[in-house]
Amino acid sequence: MSSRAEHDVAAGIPALWDRLDGEVAAGRRLADLFGTATSGGLLLSAQLAGPGGISTLDALVPPGRASYPALTPRIGAAFWYEREIHDLFGIVPEGHPRLEPLILPTSAFRRPEPGTAGAPVAIEPDPGILPRHTTGPGLFTIPHGPVRSGVVESLEYLVETPGEDIPHVNMRIFYKHRGIEKRFEGMAPGDGVLLAERTEGIASVAHALAYCQAIETIAGAEVPWAAALIRVLHAELERLACHLDVIVRLADGAGLAVATARFGWHKELVLRLTGQLSGSRFGRGVVVPGGVSSAPRTDPADMLAAIGSLERQITADVRLLMGTASFLDRLRRTGPLLPERASEHGALGPIGRASGVRDDARQARPYAAYGSLGTAVTSRPEGDALARLEVRTDEIADSFHLLRQAVDELTETGAGPIRTACEPADGRAVGWAEAPQGEVLYDVRIENALIRRCRSRSASFHNLVLMHEVFAGDILTDFPFIEASFGLSVGGVAG
């Protein structure tokens, strides 16, 4: 997007960790930690997010090393990131409190190693090397997944329970690992956006936005104003659809048949509107490097009418839903995420905002047209499932406001260019976007006009680890509500 992303190479891993400690203490948040295999060894990159932008700090692990000192004991948010690095590169973080396979349990010597040229043909995951956690006395483990009840993505929860309460939840996320990061390598930048859209299929526009912004930063391209507005339009429609999906799942869990049906209908109308404007119900193919591929296929008056009618119906149903006491009872004090934990971990998206973390990439690090349109950031202190729902309903109201603004600005701008040339030369940049689940980061490195390394970090990967922390005094029947209130996409977690 802009050159507010800094890039720095530290003198070695311990020096990098010290620098990170300082930055985190100063108030920035660890947003990403990943590795790239280079000829000079394994390059560990850490990204920090702050109000100004995203800064990247690198350090090199000298070649031939089997381990490096772990970051997790110093910054807990690195817990899953280091496990992922271990799975992809085989390097051991010394001192990691619980080093188990996360996305790729295998004892194969040849690891995927993103950044290396070439990829292994097939790596079979070997569940036999998963650690056999034993439960304590009085407890047994209910394995739930990966084929769960309902039409949901594959993920396994191991619920340790004495029969009713939930003292602990373990997760196994490796089932859906598709090797996306490795697949990016060697693709043309124009094709990479297609893959980025299909990383988290329900947040296609946000992923495409983050990716395209990285490409545009490398190419130095300036997106036309109309294209920025159209990007906002589709991003907000996508946000509406995702939040409505969360409400549908919550209402379904509570057994409110009419609410489930009505919000399902609203979500269908949103998807149909998106398809009407762009040709794809999920907004795919709209955001391309350099702008958007086509203008909306409906004229602004019809768009405003559709948005207005949606807003009236959805707002009325949300008001009724938030007045249904039996429903709210199921959510109040369910799955509480303590604000200290949320800010320490840097929880993203509605999950973080419902626990007092006031961070929204649209407002703190504006992109597309958000800087001019203005986003209201809502947050709540309670951190329970009800707070997460309230944050989402506030965002729905704000989305409608943004949609109307975007359409008005579009009518004012009139016809104009919607795409500029975008030919990225060699380089590296980071792009970000606020998906409905939270902030999405893309760190793209172009070499010889092809993608050399593309790191896509979805908000779901960052947030899902918090599932361990939210079962305080809840019982088994609260589980679907907690999972639905998180609203994460497993496709983005497993990579």
Add this chain to the structure above:
Amino acid sequence: MTAFGAVLAAGLILLILAAATDLLLGARWPRWRSLPYLAGAVACACVLSAGAAAAAGRSVALRSGGLLGSVWISRNPSTVPGLAADRLSGLFLVISFAAALAVSLALASWAAGRTGPGRRGLGASYALALGAVAVIMTATDAFTLMFAWESLTLAFWLLSGFDRRKPGRPAAALVTLAFGQISGAALLAGLLLLVTRSGSLTLAGMAHVPAGPLRATACVLLLAGFAVKVGLVPFQVWLPRGYAAAPGPTRAIMAGVAVNVGFYGMWRTLALLGPPPSAVIAILLLLASLTAVLGIAHAAVQASLQRVIAYSSVENTGLILAGFGVALVGSSIGNRGLTAVGLLAATLQVIAHTAAKSLLFVSSAGIEAAADTDDLDDLRGSLRLAPWSGTGLAIGSITLAGLPPTAGFVSEWFLLEALMQQFRVPGLADRLVLAITGAAVALTAGFAGVTFVRLVGLVVLGKPRTRPNTAPSDTAASDTTPADADAGPGGRTGIVLLAAGCLAVAAVTPLEIRVIAAGLSPVLPGPAVTAALRSPWVLQPVFAGFSILSPSWLWVVMPSLFAVVAVLAWLGSGRNLLRVRRVPAWKSATAGVSGRDSYTAFGFANPTRRVLAAVLHTRAEVTRLDAQGAGTDEATSPDSGYRDIAEAEPAGLDGTLAPVAHVGYSSDVVEVVEEYVYLPFRRPFLVLVRAAQRLQSGRLDAYLAYMLIALIAVLAVVTAMH
């Protein structure tokens, strides 16, 4: 001495012989270890036939002259002490000794087995217990009754303290003894009160004591003494400990056979003295409902198989005494139908409980022998491990849960019907109490379902765990041992007899009711009870037009429905019903977990612990167990964190992670009666005891002084009374 009196005497003599055999032979030769129990079995058969004869109306009497007669103090020199069985005694003799016969057979094969008694004395205690039961039920005078009662207490103490090396057994035996003494004291007080007024020691004579506060007090004392024996709140604290402490199938003797003396005593008290004052009846009903609820609440959450079964005895006491309470209410208002339905329900429950409890304890002894453990979480799939005992456990559980078509279903139906007759009672207070009792009984029935489903589903069925103590090389040898460890021929016979009792008794309930009617004739005229037979195979709760039940028809209809459905399914599946494709159980395609991955017995009881937290005073705690330490060396050089590949150990994940449990859960329930009724008195009681110990000064002059004071007091009292 009549003919059947001789049979009775033969039985008693056989019991003495059995005791002698055990004491003489001891446990030295395994083959002879079953001899006392086989002799006991024959003795039970004799007593059983005597009892049957008595219930049928024959005269069964055993009088002794001689030495005992000459020291007899009585107003009427022609009445001499002896044993005699009337119809009520006969009924209870039949009930108890039919079960005792089966249990004796089981004991015979258990004693010869691997886990049999290790030393002499068990057989003697067993014979003492059975003999005491027989004598109590046929006693005609207070002295014999008290003598036999104290012998029974002694036998209980010997039985529960037999395995005195095991932890907790001596304390359990002591508690059993203490409560036995309390019951004996209460009985003694009541009987002596009646003796002073009636002037003779015979029980029949006590019926002529005029009504008044003395008779009422005596009645209450007697009922209290018998209530301690059967375990009515607040006296139930000894039951679980005492029963669980006894070895093997002798628990069945204690809990299934001997407990009936308490019920017999209460029935006899009603026959002789009539109902107690209505306040006492109300208290009895409330205590019975509390007993039932408390008993089943604890049974539902216990971790040990024996304790579950023992607490279920407490629950059944509550149920039986609820029926008895209805009979007392009916008797006090003069409604013969109500008395009949109450006594009938209570007696049916006694029969069902006797059969089922004996079956449960015999089966649990077999399972304990086969599995070497008592913990429910470790006992899974007992049906595979010990098929006979497992089946016995299942049938006993179904009976006590009150499921059709077992005898437990019939008795519980009668009990609830009896309690529902409360609208026929004129007084509001009585009606209220009966209604509360009815609600409590219904609640108990529900939780009994939960309790016994846990037993049947998790202990009997379920996947058996691999035995950790069988080394691979021993499998060939140990393959035969578990099969042998399941009940031997005697045990199997016993289980079959008792299971048949649980099931068949339901099918022939009309016959059973006729027998009970004959047995209850000292209390009620026969036709009052047989009014429960609406037609040869249909039952009603004595009052016509209320409701009906036909367990015999159930026994015909249920199997035929099952057969019809099975045939239809077979036809409808295109004769493919039995061609199955076996696939692994569906577990949501998980990659697998170690440890328990399905409901444990502990977990199954968790909702009950939570729901009944008020009754059980549940306390639960999640504990963080120590995880493995993260071992990094703290070095200062900047490069220290790196390790070269050459010196790196293979990054085996098994090396870095030992499977250590990280979270534990513990939950505890509190026995409220013990906690809040007995324990607060411990302190003052011990203070009192310590003060009384000062009397035992060991000085001769002090003892002489006490004797003088006692003599003067007695002289003063006797003089004042005349």
Add this chain to the structure above:
Amino acid sequence: MWALRGLRNGVLTTRWPDRPDDYAAATRGPAAVLSEAEAGAISAAGLTSLCPVAAISQDQPGSVRVDQGRCIQCGRCIAARPDVFGWAAGPQSASGSRAALVVPADETPASLTAVSGQLRERTRALRRSVHLRHVDAGSDGSEEWEIMALLNPVYDIHRLGMFFTASPRHADILLVTGSGARGMAAPLRETYEAMPHPKLVIAVGTDAVSGGIVSPSYATSGGVGSVVPVDIWLPGSPPSPFAILSALLLALGRLPAAGSAGPAAASAGHAATGDRQ
């Protein structure tokens, strides 16, 4: 309160397939060949630039074929050559045979009818009441949304006698989405084995049919065809709910006779840039 609210908007449910539905008719399917004649000769580089997933092939100049099972609906070919390529319209994009997804098809209608006839025979007992079980074998999440959309009041598959079930023991049809992630191969196989006969498998989405753009990857196996035997192949990225419905009805032999045997052809009236969704 909610009961009254539910009556407010009347009947929202579509009557498809008994009555025509505009949205269904306008469903955008995968890319298809409008007119082969205009294709001319396309170089290999040209083919790569036309399609990022190599779905377009040319045996000889003048004939061009689109493998709809590989089409991820990116629209690049239609934007580059709107004279040759267009969107297939209508919801009937599923097929009983993988080869029939390569259009223009050269499988004769007779063989296709044979395939669907076999299918119909197997599902004779399930015709009017069928239970569906879904398994995600590495999807991106959007196919699950489209399958869940079948339960909303607009599509409402309950009116067609179809229900979702949690246990594979009760299921008749297995809907598989995702590109065949290797971690899900064993669970998918286990789910398939847990279902009783007769059973059908529908590969929902281009990812499931051929692996989509995510394959080739070390962690996927190019679609689910190598893990379970697939009966109905349904392309689309993701396929819209009407397309899924049509695939289900095809599996049960309940589609109306016309056009039930194969995927829909492109309709010439729709140009690439102006069609409505």
